[in-house]
Amino acid sequence: MDSALLWSIIGGFVVLGVLAYAAAALSAAMSARESGTSAVAALTLPGQETARLLIRQRSVTPGADTLLARIGTGLLPLAALMSVLVIPLGQHAISDLSVGVVWFNAMEVLAWAAVWMVGWGSNSSWGLVGANRFLAQGLAYELPHMFALITAAVGAGSLRVSDIAAVQGLPGHLWFVVYMPAAFLVFLLSALGFAFWGPFDQPIGREIAGGAAAELSGIDRLLLLAGRYLLLTAGAAMSVPLFLGGGAGPLLPAGAWILLKTAAVLAVLVWIGHRVPAVRMERFTEVSWLVLLPLTILQALAVSIFVLVGWM
Amino acid sequence: MDLTARLLALGVPHPFVITAPGFTAVRLAVEQQIRERGWSEALSPADADMLVLCGSGGKEFGAVAGRVWEQLPAPRTRTLVPDPDAASACLDAAVAALRDLEGLRRLEVDRPDAAPMDMDMAGSDSDKTGMDMDMDMELPGGLPMADRGADRDGLKLDQLHLVLGPALSDWPSGLVVRLVLQGDVAQRAGISVLDGAADGPPISSFWADLIGEAAQSEPIEHVELVNAAAAADSLQRFLNVAGWPSAARIVRRLRDELLAGAAHPAARSRAIDPRSRRWLRAVGRSRVLRWSVAGLGQLGPGQLDDGVPLTLVGDVTARVLRWVDDIAVVLDPVSTDAREAVVTSRAASARAALTVLPHLLVGQELAAVRLIVASLDPDIEALQAHAAAPRKSDG
Amino acid sequence: MAQARRAAVWNQDRVDQDRVDQDRVDRRQGETTKGDGMEFGAALLVFGIAAVIILAVCVLSASLRVIRQPRSREPFLSGIAPSEHAVSRFHVRWYPVAVLFLAFDMEMVFMYPWVLVVDRMGAGAVVEMFAFLAVLFSAVVYAWREGAFRWT
Incomplete structure (x- = not known):
């Protein structure tokens, strides 16, 4: 076995994990500030919460499909970790697949299955409602998300993530966010969607007692919450090669730029979650299909024309 | 050195708060304490390790509190806060109980698993309309599967009976709304109010x-x-x-x-x-x-x-x-x-x-x-x- | 033009200069599958390590838990006894959206390979693809007029 490969996998996981912890800590610190308590003290809260959940008893309900629910809770962090395969978190991605964009898309879609399995498998009304909310949410964000991915791929004429990043570093080329701002914004929106982070956190909403997570305790809850932060981080990290020039930037090495940009996007995503009230799919579906979908299609069309004309 | 005990000491409690009608003052004091201590409230018993009862209500409230208490996984502790001034002391005592690993384990000895769910329903669930009494005892927990009913779209679809309140976060204390849901749309809604305590002083607002x-x-x-x-x-x-x-x-x-x-x-x-x-x-x-x-x-x-x-x-x-x-x-x-x-x-x-x-x-x-x-x-x-x-x- | 652009990508690939080798150039021209096999070998390894990490956390939790046995308890229903099992045929009122989604999702299967050939095929590919998308989108507009996107 190639030990360099092994180390790059472990390195990728560690970086993703550290960034995910940072996102959780930032969110906790913002919450503490809102409550008027010490933001600095809150930085350790995600760690304390991990300790709490690690030693808590698991909980099952009679007649629940416990196996299904547990596969679901495990699947969420698994999907996030597997998406790291193609996301450069440092100098290189673990394996720069020729279909990297499709791989990322496939991993992120696993969240649909995971959340639904958790909600259904816990045999709880809240879980059932939450699980189905997530599916409705998926139907709303997924198509604009895919068009956003494809727009970046069209711009580079490749589905390989490193090619997409490299094209943006060529002389005379700008970062893709300049050519395709709508695709970038929609991508961020969908990252909030697939990580069910606020304003798209209704599947585990407060008003349905935690929704899909209502009956989760101990390790099951830990995996679900960790998977959620990992997915959010993976989404933020993926936006960097797709739209923000990958490792391009002055002075610092490419790896440092990738981390800096990822951290910045992640911070913005966390911040949005605190500053925007929840969006209900009953209302958002319409907006998504009639505004975001044509917007991203037009964006893809515009970029295709740019490519044909030779502007990018 | 017991690693479990050490991790136990690290955790920040997630209290699940239930308020009896007439005890808003206690709820406000408890919520303030929770906020100032940097805790976050649990949304469901599965996530809670601390059950905080703001005041004691009538028989119905007692049944609700007891039921929720049985739904908390270990480690768990509960505290009853009788008046606003006691909030801080009660929560301190609850935290101390949550740090005591031996005590927590003792609490779980002989704890029965989920009883057949229809056993103690008579105490708290007087409104049985719309419930399928034709129970199939083969099913886990002694509960029937959801039954079907006419839908507004002219279909015959499964109905779920969902109860909002009394033990629900961000919910008016004492209010109970019984919903019949198809999908997540309410077909029927029944409103009731939790009894006040039969004995004791009259409820003050x-x-x-x-x-x-x-x-x-x-x-x-x-x-x-x-x-x-x-x-x-x-x-x-x-x-x-x-x-x-x-x-x-x-x-x-x-x-x-x-x-x-x-x-x-x-x-x-x-x-x-x-x-x-x-x-x-x-x-x-x-x-x-x-x-x-x-x-x-x-x-x-x-x-x-x-x-x-x-x-x-x-x-x-x-x-x-x-x-x-x-x-x-x-x-x-x-x-x-x-x-x-x-x-x-x-x-x-x-x-x-x-x-x-x-x-x-x-x-x-x-x-x-x-x-x-x-x-x-x-x-x-x-x-x-x-x-x-x-x-x-x-x- | 397109070929030149591609060549530029390979030559100036600052990010991974060291990895621009002949094998990779060959692969980009779609001639070998050997390299892809290796790539997906890495995928399998990533899956293995991720699964091991997750299982390890589960085992760690099992060895540390205050009570090892899971707690079997009735589902939470605001402190009231549930009257039936929650698993039921859930009436999803957004199912027309799901059907519409499937139509578009199939289309995406065509669009991913289309991305790779768009600058080689030129304007024809763009016109065909977006004409197809326009047809699909007219279905969306029709569904909207039928009220598929609002369900309460």
């Missing part, structure tokens, strides 16, 4: 009493202050339901500051964090919030025979903006337009809200059901206090 006292003794600003605190309490609950916990945390803190200001008028101006103003303005202007709740729970002035109280007229947005205005009067006295003070008794509002609720909830999605209830925020306490002492002024 915290907010109504406070507003009444302020109206009698102090200058008019004092009434506004108390009104603003009551509005902030309703608003924080609504914001949580609307999926904006950040704003809810700010408003909850603001509520505590306003209450402190009402208790000590001299300290009032410096007690309020200036950021609250910005946030309150952001809440009032949030387009996403308005777009997502506009048109829900519309109530016309003539919808009830004896009239809908002015504080309830309009849709969810209108009612929420009224609370924002009530608070803004105190925070920004200059910039707020002079308004006609709308004085409606909390008991009358609550009674009207309970009357219109079943009608408003039918056909709504579950999220909308929660939003409508939160925007009406019926004060069950005031209603029960009013019923107990009809002659007593309740502000």
Whole structure:
């Protein structure tokens, strides 16, 4: 076995994990500030919460499909970790697949299955409602998300993530966010969607007692919450090669730029979650299909024309 | 060295708070403690390690509390907070209990697994309408599968019976709404109210009493202050339901500051964090919030025979903006337009809200059901206090 | 033009200069599958390590838990006894959206390979693809007029 490969996998996981912890800590610190308590003290809260959940008893309900629910809770962090395969978190991605964009898309879609399995498998009304909310949410964000991915791929004429990043570093080329701002914004929106982070956190909403997570305790809850932060981080990290020039930037090495940009996007995503009230799919579906979908299609069309004309 | 004990000491408790009708003062004290300690409330017993009972209610409340207690996984502890001053000490004791690994393990010895769920239903579940009594004992937990019923689309579909309250976060204490859901849309809604304690003193209404006292003794600003605190309490609950916990945390803190200001008028101006103003303005202007709740729970002035109280007229947005205005009067006295003070008794509002609720909830999605209830925020306490002492002024 | 652009990508690939080798150039021209096999070998390894990490956390939790056995308890229903099992045929009122989604999702299967050939095929590919998308989107507009995107 190639030990360099092994180390790059472990390195990728560690970086993703550290960034995910940072996102959780930032969110906790913002919450503490809102409550008027010490933001600095809150930085350790995600760690304390991990300790709490690690030693808590698991909980099952009679007649629940416990196996299904547990596969679901495990699947969420698994999907996030597997998406790291193609996301450069440092100098290189673990394996720069020729279909990297499709791989990322496939991993992120696993969240649909995971959340639904958790909600259904816990045999709880809240879980059932939450699980189905997530599916409705998926139907709303997924198509604009895919068009956003494809727009970046069209711009580079490749589905390989490193090619997409490299094209943006060529002389005379700008970062893709300049050519395709709508695709970038929609991508961020969908990252909030697939990580069910606020304003798209209704599947585990407060008003349905935690929704899909209502009956989760101990390790099951830990995996679900960790998977959620990992997915959010993976989404933020993926936006960097797709739209923000990958490792391009002055002075610092490419790896440092990738981390800096990822951290910045992640911070913005966390911040949005605190500053925007929840969006209900009953209302958002319409907006998504009639505004975001044509917007991203037009964006893809515009970029295709740019490519044909030779502007990018 | 026991690693489990060490990790146990690291954890920050997640309390699940249930309030008995008549104990709003205790709830406010407990919520303030939770906020100041940097804890976060559990949304369901599965996530909770601490059950906090604000006051003790009647038999029904006792059954609810007992049922929730059985749903907490280990480690778990519970505490009953009898009065506001005891909140801090009670929570301290609960934390100490949560750190005692041996004690926690002893508590779990001989703890029975889920009993057949139909055994102790008689105590707490008197309303069995719509329930399928044809129980198939082969099924796990002795529960039947969901039965079908006619749907508004002309289909025959599975019905789920969902109960909102009494033990639910961001929910008016004492209110119980029984929903028949198909998908997540309510087909039927039954409203009931938790009994007060049969023995013991009659229920007193915290907010109504406070507003009444302020109206009698102090200058008019004092009434506004108390009104603003009551509005902030309703608003924080609504914001949580609307999926904006950040704003809810700010408003909850603001509520505590306003209450402190009402208790000590001299300290009032410096007690309020200036950021609250910005946030309150952001809440009032949030387009996403308005777009997502506009048109829900519309109530016309003539919808009830004896009239809908002015504080309830309009849709969810209108009612929420009224609370924002009530608070803004105190925070920004200059910039707020002079308004006609709308004085409606909390008991009358609550009674009207309970009357219109079943009608408003039918056909709504579950999220909308929660939003409508939160925007009406019926004060069950005031209603029960009013019923107990009809002659007593309740502000 | 397109070929030149591609060449530029390879030559100036600052990010991974060291990995621009002949094998990779060959692969880009779609001639070998050997390299892809290796790539997906890495995928399998990533899956293995991720699964091991997750299982390890589960085992760690099992060895540390206050009570090892899961707690079997009735589902939470606001403190009231549930009257039936929650798993049921849930009436999803957004199922027309799901059907519409499937139509578009199939289209995406065509669009991913289309991305790779768009600058080689020129304007024709763009016109065909977006004409197809326009047809699909007209279905969306029709569904919207039928009220498929609002369900309460």
